[in-house]
Amino acid sequence: MSRNPDRETVFRFKRFAVCNRECAMKVSTDSVLLGAWVSVEGVASAIDLGAGCGILSLMLCQRGVAHVTAMEIDAMAAVEAMGNAALSPWAGNIDIVVGDATSYSFDKVDLVITNPPYFDSPLVSPDKARAMARHQGSMNFQWIISSAPALLRRGGRLAMVTPFEASDEIEWLSSLHRMAVVRRCVVHTNPKRKGRRILWELAHDADTTSPVECEQLNIRTNSNQYTEEYVRLTSDFYIK
Numbered sequence: 001m002s003r004n005p006d007r008e009t010v011f012r013f014k015r016f017a018v019c020n021r022e023c024a025m026k027v028s029t030d031s032v033l034l035g036a037w038v039s040v041e042g043v044a045s046a047i048d049l050g051a052g053c054g055i056l057s058l059m060l061c062q063r064g065v066a067h068v069t070a071m072e073i074d075a076m077a078a079v080e081a082m083g084n085a086a087l088s089p090w091a092g093n094i095d096i097v098v099g100d101a102t103s104y105s106f107d108k109v110d111l112v113i114t115n116p117p118y119f120d121s122p123l124v125s126p127d128k129a130r131a132m133a134r135h136q137g138s139m140n141f142q143w144i145i146s147s148a149p150a151l152l153r154r155g156g157r158l159a160m161v162t163p164f165e166a167s168d169e170i171e172w173l174s175s176l177h178r179m180a181v182v183r184r185c186v187v188h189t190n191p192k193r194k195g196r197r198i199l200w201e202l203a204h205d206a207d208t209t210s211p212v213e214c215e216q217l218n219i220r221t222n223s224n225q226y227t228e229e230y231v232r233l234t235s236d237f238y239i240k
Contacts, residue, residue, distance in 0.1 A: 013237045016058050016088040023053040023077040029219070030161045030197055031115045035059030036233050037185060037199050037217075038113060038159040047071065047151060049101050049114035050139060054081030054094065056113055059237065061090035068094045069109070071101045073139075101139055102147075112151050113159045116144055141166065145173040149204040157182070158202045164195035180206035185215040190222055 009021045020027050035056045040063045048057045051070035060068050070085075072078040078098040085094040097104065116139060141162070148158040158179060162170055164186065174181055183201035188194070199217075218227045 012239060014239055015062050018053045018055050018084045019080055020053050022080045027055055031055050032234060032237060033187060034115055034159060034161045034199055036237060039201065040065055043110040045109040046111040046113055047106055047109050049112060050116055051081055052077055054084045056115065057094045058088055061093045066093060069106065070094055070096045071104060072098060073100050102143055106151050108151060108153045110153055110156045111159060112148055114144060115161050141169060141173055145179055146177045148179055152204055160200050162198055164198055167198055170200060174202055179204055181212050182206055183213040185217055188218045190220045191218050192222060
C-alpha cells in the first residue's frame with residue numbers, strides 16, 4: 001500500500017509524468033517554479049539535493065541539462081525517483097543516489113539545485129519520512145550554502161527556493177561563505193499578499209559590484225486567475 005493513500009499519485013506534465021505515491025512530500029508549486037525559473041544557460045551537469053520523486057531533475061533534463069545526479073536520503077522516495085527517471089525520455093541522463101548528501105563525495109558540477117527542508121521547529125511530524133522532508137536536519141540552509149563552493153565548477157551556481165521569512169538568513173549565510181546572490185525572485189500568491197517564497201541563484205566569488213537581478217512573480221491575479229507571467233513561465237511543463 002502507498003504511504004500516501006489519499007494523495008493524487010501521478011502528476012502528468014507535457015513531456016514526462018511523476019509518480020508520487022511513496023515520496024514523503026507531494027509535488028509542489030515551489031519545485032515547478034524553481035525548475036522553470038532557474039537559468040540553465042551553460043549548464044551541462046547538475047546536482048539535485050533532496051530530490052524526492054525527481055521532479056527537478058526531470059525538469060532540468062527537459063531544459064537541456066545533459067546529466068543530473070539526484071541525491072535522496074529516503075530510500076522509498078529514491079526508488080520512486082528511479083522509476084520516474086526510467087520512464088522519462090532522459091533515463092540515461094539522471095543518476096539517482098540513495099544516501100545522505102552531507103556525507104557523500106560529489107563531482108563538481110555547473111549547478112546545484114534544491115527545494116530544501118525549511119521548517120526549523122521542535123514540532124516534528126510523527127511520520128519519519130515526512131519529517132525528514134519537511135524539517136531542517138543536517139541538510140539545512142547553513143550546510144547547503146557553505147558546501148556549495150566545493151560542489152560547483154568555476155562560474156557555477158546554487159539555485160534554491162525558501163520561505164520569504166528566511167530572506168535575512170540566506171543573505172547572511174551567503175555573505176559569510178562568499179556566495180553572492182546574483183538572481184532573486186519574490187513569489188506572491190496574488191498582488192495583495194506579501195511574499196510567500198523566494199527563488200534564489202547564488203554564485204561563488206561572483207562580481208559583487210554587479211547588480212542583483214531582482215524579480216517578482218504573482219501566481220494569481222486579484223480575481224484568482226493565473227497570471228500571464230506564471231502561465232508563461234510554466235507553459236513548457238503544465239499541460240493546461
